[in-house]
Amino acid sequence: MTEQETTDASALSRRALLLNGAAVAAFAALRPATALAQADATPFEADNIRPFRVDIPPAALVDLRRRLAVTRWPDPEPVDDRSQGVQLAKLQSLVRYWEAGYDWRKAEAKLNALPQFLTNIDGLDIHFIHVRSRHADALPLIMTHGWPGSVFELLNVIGPLTDPTTHGWTAEDAFHLVLPSIPGFGFSEKPKGTGWNPDRIARAWDVLMKRLGYQAYVSQGGDWGAIISDAMGRQAPPGLLGIHVNRIERSTTIPPDVARALRSGDPAPAELAAEERAVFEETREFLAKGFGYAAIMGTRPQTIGYGLADSPVALAAWFYDKLADWVFTRGEPERAFSRDEILDNITLYWLTNTGTSSGRIYWENSAGNSKLTPIAIPAAVTIFPREVYRPPKSWAERAYRKLIYYNRVDKGGHFAAWEEPDLFSAELRAAFRPLRQL
Template sequence: MSRSAFSRRAVLLGGAALAAFALTPRMVAAEVKAAASVASEDIRPFRVDVPEVALADLRRRLATTRWPEAETVEDRSQGVQLTKLQALVRYWETDYDWRKAEAKLNALPQFLTNIDGLEIHFIHVPSSHPDALPLIMTHGWPGSVLELLKVIGPLTDPTAHGGRAEDAFHLVLPSIPGFGFSGKPKGTGWNPGRVAEAWDVLMKRLGYPTYVSQGGDWGAIISDSMARQAPEGLLGIHVNRVERSTTIPPDVAKALRNGDPAPENLSAEEKRVFDQAREFLNKGFGYAAMMGTRPQTIGYGLSDSPVGLAAWFYDKLADWVFTRGDPELSFTRDEILDNITLYWLTNTETSSARIYWENGAANAKLTPISIPAAVTVFPGEVYRPPKSWAQRAYKNLIYYNRVDKGGHFAAWEEPELFSREVRAAFRTLR
């Protein structure tokens, strides 16, 4: 099926699914789409159309929040500070406009297709440059496709953003299963490896026999999985988040695991990385331990309380942006709330958390990657390995660069810099 040809039947089914949203107080998108029972390889246009009753329900819940007392410290050591969250929620209730985010999404070509029994939502923006390189780019948690929207222009139309025509990409931005408008798995097994297999199907279904993959956070883990699977046509990957377990030398990993001092043979740079890793594991890893072992338990609160959801997400934004502790210095309030509201309206708080559980349950052996790989290290990332450590995981490391700004949400925080890095990373693979 060509990229521009869509069946009339599929369009009608998509419209029926959207109309069904109005029957529910919350837009539980995945369940509604599943009810359409479209199990074909059709690629169907998709539009976001949230019923007003869902937005009114959100505002009602925000207005009736029962707040805890303020923290008993003057810093963030106990979590999100009460005054900061109350200010954000006050704006969310009275001034925030979801329709602007909805319009932003609907201005882009969005689609659904069924892969391995699950509906997959994706944005597909072909470049006007005919020799563009196909690129599938994957978001992470607590992000969504919204965190990647700023790089669509620079990557698909580089000549309008200081680049060259030969640096253009045909861009595919899917929503991970259980996130956003993609379907929610009804059973186990949708770990990063299975998502990686689905992404190869998606790219070839779109008519791209050769392509590259990019990701940060879970997107990086999925890109790594694709590289290990090395399907025919995958030319290489670029990641802006590197897996610790595959890159840290054994003696360093043992010291971290046992709480021992850093090995004496480490360089000054390696010692800094060791200290950062220890700080994260001791003070910043609790969220992942909870979702990796009890996603259902944490999901009840996140699904029922929009303020609970906002606090859970805001805490990680504050931890991981380059402007540590101050996400508002990296994003506007609307950008922060667009992403949180997307999770709320699709009721994907629990289903998205399960990828942590699935990844642990998979217990896959993470072997070194042999196909071409590129790494950009952003200074606000949680783990920033030196090149010598990165080469432990990526045996064919064709590009490694450390930049001077940007954090864990690199495409969202520094879209122009991020886009330049992606262009440079894949230049030799064209």
């Protein structure tokens, strides 16, 4: 790399170009040409909503390929399965494609085809996509991604949710859609201090929706997005009509005797029904063999972060392991996503250097997690068959006192919107239909 390229690569504090001057006026006049965004652009108000466009410097992509080319690989795993983690041959195959075949500019174009913005809330710049439906009576919906995901995992549901008539549904099923990036993820700013836990993010999301002019709206999430939606449900700000989640918090739903048995290592309580006993055994297996990643980031996010910031292969392995664990096609994420889709998400983390900062939400949640009380506002739940935790309805009702919708579907895993966008969109339509007249 030249000296100038090195300087450019190290100066990626924003990793995107903000439009200004005449460019702002041009951006405000844009209307996306596809059904993904039949929308008026977000107004540029005094509330510091600024247009945003992704434009990663070429030097950053050169640096990425250089690092991939000089990777020092470990020995192959001495087992013939995934019991020790990501298998060498699979990761090497993905990395070879990342170095020689993958094109980040196509991913960039996906984002730039959508209306993107920044707004400052509580001292932090928040990145979000805002797609207004062409149907005037659409229901405003803020939808939040999780870890190790990003707004990329939600892009395929934008069309079905904002433009339902093109996808075989009616105008009455339309949503105005807001997709924020969690602080420390993607193009949202990284907190410089502590305290950005799910409760604080939930309050920020209400500010965002009110700032956009939505006085009544609903919230949805999976993974951390579900935890944030739950926090919004507990806070119950005026105008929040209800929530939908496709991931349920264990601690709020597991009965006390079941929780005690899990903590102590005792057998499942004898009175459990067959479905409940299956959930108990799956939960015990996950806590024993699949929860290490969260324990590390919940206690030592900075320590693991050095490798995630310095080595793209370390970052890819850390994320690929969870994709493989949690998709419907267990152990085979390539059967759920294309290599480009996998790498769009990983490359976003690499180019924004958010492998470390995104992990801190686990520490924040562990450090500041108060007693979680039941949620009183309307709530809806969809259980996807390969989600990590799949409680029966009777358990879910412990957390959601006004459970207006509970459904178990036959396809999909932890990344439901990403894996099954049509089914996921149908679930949101059904779940929120009772709230449209409120």
